[in-house]
Amino acid sequence: MSEKKNNKPKIKLNSYWIYIPIVLFLLAMSLFSNSSALSSRNISTYDFKEILEANDIKKIIIVNNSKAEIYIKEEALKKERYEKITKSTFYRKGSSLYEYNFGDLQNFENKLDQAKKQYNLSFDYDNTERTSFAETLINFLPFILLIAIWLFFMRRMSGASGGTGGGGQIFNIGKSRAKLFDENTKVKTTFKNVAGLEGAKEEVQEIVDFLKNPEKYTKLGGKIPKGALLVGPPGTGKTLLAKAVAGEAGVPFFSLSGSDFVEMFVGVGASRVRDLFKQAQQKSPSIIFIDEIDAIGRARGKNSMTGGNDERENTLNQLLTEMDGFGTDTNVIVLAATNRAEILDKALMRAGRFDRQIYVDLPDLHERREIFEVHIKPLKLSDDVNLEFLAQQTPGFSGADIANLCNEAALIAARNNKSAIHHQDFLDAVDRIVGGLEKKNKVITPKEKKVIAYHEAGHATVSWMLKYAAPLVKVTIVPRGQSLGAAWYLPEERKIVQTEQMLDEMCATMGGRAAEKLIFDKISTGALSDLEKVTKQARAMVTVYGLNEEVGNVTYYDSSGNDSFVKPYSEETAKTIDEEISKIIEGQYVRAIEILDQHRDKLDILAQKLLEKEVIFKDDLVEIFGKRPFETENPELNKQEE
Helix, strand or coil, X not given: CCCCCCCCCCCXXXXXXXXXXXXXXXXXXXXXXXXXXXXXXXXXXXXXXXHHHCCCEEEEEEECCCEEEEEECCHHHHCHHHHHHHCCCCCCCCCCCEEECCCCHHHHHHHHHXXXXXXXXXXXXXXXXXXXXXXXXXXXXXXXXXXXXXXXXXXXHHHHCCCCCCCCCHHHHHCCXXXXXXXXXXXXXXXXXXXXXXXXXXXXXXXXXXXXXXXXXXXXXXXXXXXXXXXXXXXXXXXXXXXXXXXXXXXXXXXXXXXXXXXXXXXXHHHHHHHHHHHHHHCCCEEEEEEXXXXXXXXXXXXXXXXCCCHHHHHHHHHHHHHCCCCCCCCEEEEEEECCHHHECHHHHCCXXXXXXXXXXCCCHHHHHHHHHHHCCCCCECCCCCHHHHHHHCCCXXXXXXXXXXXXXXXXXXXXXXXXXXXXXXXXXXXXXXXXCECCCCCCCHHHHHHHHHHXXXXXXHHHHCCCXXXXXXXXXXXXXXXXCEEEECCCCCCCCCHHHHHHHHHHHCHHHHHHHHHHCCCCHHHHHHHHHHHHHHHHHXXXXXXXXXXXXCCCCCCCCCCCCCCCCCHHHHHHHHHHHHHHHHHHHHHHHHHHHHCHHHHHHHHHHHHHHCEEEHHHHHHHHCCCCCCCCCHHHHHHHC
16 A cells, blocks of 8 residues: 655745744743733822831832832731732742832932831832833834844845845845846747848857857857947847847857846945856856946946946956956857947957947838838738838837837727728827827917918928928828927938938928018027927038038047037137038028929918818829929939939
């Protein structure tokens, strides 16, 4: 017969149970120290007077100048009035039998002296200071509570930093917080999930291939790269690329953020770096991924307020040593991501640490199309969705922006109770993201609405007539976000921009204010964003790109990003720069007025149509203006002309 298994539930011990016997011990000590108080009882003035006159008192001890402990003579304890107390469980032989709260000490002592003389009494009298264990415990209770709270949080912190069991040990605070992905952890993201980023994928795929097949490279004398730094604007897919590496590598992958090293305790960051590399070396070949490395990798010595004991600098020094110091021959590759590469320490960026800097740029037209195809897979689309047009409509969008756009389109379609997501839902999502939420309840007077209509019509008219201005897609006078109206364009993605192209764009931007001046002979504050845009463009032409004849072929742009309180040009040059910027802007403003004056009748028709429909599209402009004057029937000739 098989033995019966013991199915009794096991009691799981918790480390916090140690506090239970401590509390019980403190209570027992408190009761023991106060047992004299339990064995004695308070008496009234009348009872005290009776005992005093009977000459039964052996001695009186004044405690802390506030109460009197009454001790009874041995022979008097046999009296009936005292036997009930002496036979009590709490009474200890030789202890006080009564306590008497006398009030004022001076009056009490005077009354005792009078009673001694009057009744010929004989008893001892003494005065003492005494503190009970309970009172001492109460006095130290705030400190005990502070220590208990500190221990509690330290245990929680140690548990969060990799402790085991009942919250971990306090010494685990210096352990690495990296999350390990290995053969037991399934990472579903692969390079197939990363659209675009062809150059960046090729670089990291080579790292993955090296870890999988090191002999392919080492037989030729090659060495494994120490690290690769992913640099680029936010949302371009740096972290996603690292996730794909984790899914493809087939080697242990440690992932954490740069802020995980930073702690309020001195030396914790450096300790975590050591522990991280120790774990990675034990599982080598392996990959370490540090997201937002600028949290610890910022250039040292830039802030004079921090001394040599700066915790962040200590952490960075340890990271530098681990990446390329003595005893770093193990196959551990460090991947890191940041969108602020210009502030990183030069020692971190040198060859031998981060051997490769992989720039992850904003996607171009073709890459945006691929990103759309990835994000629409879980969506239920209508047949009218045009991904090519959507890719054209989203210049400057990152991968994260496109993911948000697809999700926003799905929400808009669901809000309108549609069974599928239509092309118009995507366009509404673009308006929502770029322009902001539509303000349907915003009160605009008819006069203001007319000014807004002519302002937007002015933008549309000038851009339609200029060769290098971006072609118009939609014009609206529906308030969105901070804007009261908007003109949406389909900008051409150019690798280089010529002077004529920049001037045409500036002229189209000034078309709104020019229309206000031409029609109403007044200007308003509505052109604030337009003025900001053209001022930046004009300043870039003069000071950055060297496109101004008066200033010459010089640039005052500093690619290193070092801020300087001293201008890199003289006061005379500064005056010339200001004059040239103003001359460029005013020239395009006058040019816009001339274009609008030539097409005044069509401007009025367009503005009137805007007031009626509030939103007009490219087809409406073709109906009013006809084809753009520089366009030919053959689109191939237009490309050759460019």
